[in-house]
Amino acid sequence: MIFDINAYVGHYPFRSLPARRAAEVVALMDRHGIDRALVSSLPAVFYRDTHRGNEELWSEVQPWADRLVPVATVNPKYAGWERDLATMTGPGKARAVTLLPEHHGYALDDEAGRAALARIAASGMPLLLTQRLEDRRQRHAWDRAEDLAIGPVVAAAKAFPALRFILSNWAGLDGATLTAAGLRGRVLIDFARLQVVYRGEVPKLIAALGVEAVAFGSHLPFDYAGGSLIKLENLDFLPPEDRERVAWRNAEKFLGLGR
Amino acid sequence: MRHQTGLGPSPSRRRFVQASGLLGALALAGRSAPAPAEEGPSPAAAAVRGLPAGWRAMRKVDAHNHVFGLGQRPNSDWAEVERLIAAADKLGIARLYCSRPVTAGVLANIELVRESNNAVLAAMRRYPDRIGGYCFVQPGNGSAALEEIDRCVDAGMIGVKLYNQFKYSDPAVFPVAEKCIARRILFLGHSAFLTDPRALAAQPRTSHALDFGALSRRYPELMLILGHINGGGDWEWTIRALRDFPNVHLDTSGSVLEDDTIGRCVRELGHRRLLFATDSTMEGCVGKVLSADLTPEQREDIFWRNYQRLLDRRTA
Numbered sequence: 001m002i003f004d005i006n007a008y009v010g011h012y013p014f015r016s017l018p019a020r021r022a023a024e025v026v027a028l029m030d031r032h033g034i035d036r037a038l039v040s041s042l043p044a045v046f047y048r049d050t051h052r053g054n055e056e057l058w059s060e061v062q063p064w065a066d067r068l069v070p071v072a073t074v075n076p077k078y079a080g081w082e083r084d085l086a087t088m089t090g091p092g093k094a095r096a097v098t099l100l101p102e103h104h105g106y107a108l109d110d111e112a113g114r115a116a117l118a119r120i121a122a123s124g125m126p127l128l129l130t131q132r133l134e135d136r137r138q139r140h141a142w143d144r145a146e147d148l149a150i151g152p153v154v155a156a157a158k159a160f161p162a163l164r165f166i167l168s169n170w171a172g173l174d175g176a177t178l179t180a181a182g183l184r185g186r187v188l189i190d191f192a193r194l195q196v197v198y199r200g201e202v203p204k205l206i207a208a209l210g211v212e213a214v215a216f217g218s219h220l221p222f223d224y225a226g227g228s229l230i231k232l233e234n235l236d237f238l239p240p241e242d243r244e245r246v247a248w249r250n251a252e253k254f255l256g257l258g259r
Numbered sequence: 260m261r262h263q264t265g266l267g268p269s270p271s272r273r274r275f276v277q278a279s280g281l282l283g284a285l286a287l288a289g290r291s292a293p294a295p296a297e298e299g300p301s302p303a304a305a306a307v308r309g310l311p312a313g314w315r316a317m318r319k320v321d322a323h324n325h326v327f328g329l330g331q332r333p334n335s336d337w338a339e340v341e342r343l344i345a346a347a348d349k350l351g352i353a354r355l356y357c358s359r360p361v362t363a364g365v366l367a368n369i370e371l372v373r374e375s376n377n378a379v380l381a382a383m384r385r386y387p388d389r390i391g392g393y394c395f396v397q398p399g400n401g402s403a404a405l406e407e408i409d410r411c412v413d414a415g416m417i418g419v420k421l422y423n424q425f426k427y428s429d430p431a432v433f434p435v436a437e438k439c440i441a442r443r444i445l446f447l448g449h450s451a452f453l454t455d456p457r458a459l460a461a462q463p464r465t466s467h468a469l470d471f472g473a474l475s476r477r478y479p480e481l482m483l484i485l486g487h488i489n490g491g492g493d494w495e496w497t498i499r500a501l502r503d504f505p506n507v508h509l510d511t512s513g514s515v516l517e518d519d520t521i522g523r524c525v526r527e528l529g530h531r532r533l534l535f536a537t538d539s540t541m542e543g544c545v546g547k548v549l550s551a552d553l554t555p556e557q558r559e560d561i562f563w564r565n566y567q568r569l570l571d572r573r574t575a
Contacts, residue, residue, distance in 0.1 A: 002307075002308075002309070015495070015517075017518075018518050018519050031309070032309040032550065033307065033308030033309030033310075034309065134515075134517070135491055135514070135515050136455050136458070137451065137453055137454070137455045137458045137491035137492050138452075138453075138454055138455070138491065138492050138493045138494065138515070139454055139455050140454070141454070193514075195540075195541070195542060196542060197345065197346040197349045197350065197541060197542060198342055198343060198345075198346035198539065198541050198542075199342075199539075200342070219516075220518075221518060222517060222518065223516040223517055223518055224516050224517075224518045224521075224543075224546055224547040224550035224551070225309065225546070225550055226309075226310065226543075226545070226546025226547055226548075226549040226550030227516055227540075227542045227543030227544070227545070227546030227547065227550075228546070229307050229309045229310050229546065230307075230310065230314075230350070230542045230545060230546050230549075231542050232307050233306065233307040233310065234349055234542065
């Protein structure tokens with residue numbers, strides 16, 4: 001079984017994606033042998049009223065409740081976000097919350113960012129932070145978002161020691177830095193942009209943070225899933241039970257979906 | 260729906276674990292290393308559903324890669340190249356055609372260029388069955404650059420690799436193109452259509468598809484390869500631009516793994532112009548060819564046969 005923690009539903013304004021509706025995303029998952037996915041809303045990134053994107057996502061994934069696990073998107077610069085957050089969390093609802101400071105015009109360490117971090121930490125939900133949706137070298141003229149930097153993430157980890165993190169679609173992560181920030185045991189990292197062979201980034205993260213810190217991720221439907229499937233197959237230096245943890249058990253445990 | 264992932268240990272574990280540095284990393288972290296397994300062929304039990312059956316055994320030739328992290332001196336550190344070969348083993352890549360360009364916008368002098376090429380030649384000698392070479396030159400070095408091409412081709416290299424020191428539509432590049440035609444070798448060029456102002460400012464002379472097109476129009480017999488369609492930059496723009504230049508091949512490498520790059524190339528340019536390559540993004544670039552909606556014949560052509568056709572033109 002494979003649980004993908006880096007996936008999206010919805011239209012992206014700057015490129016035609018191969019799957020937009022939930023049914024199309026599920027069909028893409030089927031094609032690649034992916035059983036379940038943690039899905040975030042692309043409209044919620046770009047709507048002024050982010051919560052409308054959440055509502056659309058809820059409606060989209062409802063027929064696929066056994067396959068798609070929704071992420072709640074919060075914009076702490078928009079009126080009523082605290083109430084929206086409270087309605088989205090809890091049993092049977094979102095299993096993680098995402099912040100997009102680059103797209104929504106704030107920083108993790110400013111007043112809006114700190115307020116959001118405090119609320120999410122209090123909720124007990126993991127915080128999903130995506131480094132990038134796409135490579136900035138091909139950006140549309142209206143796409144102003146920079147890659148999220150690790151420094152503010154480390155600062156947030158230190159400031160909110162109860163907060164758990166899902167680091168999605170990141171490259172260049174250093175296990176020692178994350179360990180020093182106290183993230184061992186409270187971070188889950190997908191390997192969509194990390195290498196298993198050649199650069200050995202995934203083995204190094206496992207060595208630093210433990211096998212429980214790594215999970216399958218593909219960045220579907222932006223990216224082809226094949227590379228991530230190969231990475232999973234190339235984790236054959238791990239015992240079978242550890243590969244299974246990377247494939248799906250870590251994701252289910254971190255999201256509280258235990259069976 | 261539940262899929263069988265077939266999780267199981269691989270026989271080549273010991274070699275990979277050593278190559279990736281995991282043993283040392285685990286030791287530093289105070290954890291015991293996994294026990295090495297016996298050598299032998301990979302068991303089918305390790306296969307992950309979602310990948311074509313037998314994907315590792317599909318022949319693959321990487322048309323664009325690099326050897327970094329070594330010199331040509333007797334005490335050179337070969338670890339980086341050994342990791343490259345170990346990764347190629349894991350991915351079923353039979354042969355890698357590599358260069359070592361001087362990057363970061365440096366107008367390299369000929370001594371530095373020669374040193375870079377000597378490193379590639381050393382890697383070719385160390386792994387003659389696995390590593391082939393492209394000669395990096397800096398066109399501003401004039402006749403010395405052309406002499407360097409002769410030296411490298413005489414030593415077994417099969418092409419030149421240019422970086423971003425000059426746009427390929429610049430007359431400074433024409434003698435290099437003419438040398439490639441005279442020696443019947445390939446011309447692989449760094450490329451991107453950069454839409455990000457900062458990236459463009461950092462690489463103002465990076466060539467895009469229309470620069471390749473202009474060079475192709477001037478030298479239709481040139482075996483011209485646009486490097487890394489997914490190397491950063493608007494790949495959709497590049498595909499559209501290349502439709503007008505049928506003599507330009509392109510390689511599939513780059514750190515961007517966006518679906519449906521390969522399919523779009525096949526539909527708009529034809530699969531015969533596509534050459535499999537990784538440019539160091541090895542798993543991702545194998546994966547995108549495996550994930551793309553291709554016939555087995557198209558996949559085989561892209562993985563190695565199209566490139567072999569170009570190499571065969573050298574001796575035809």
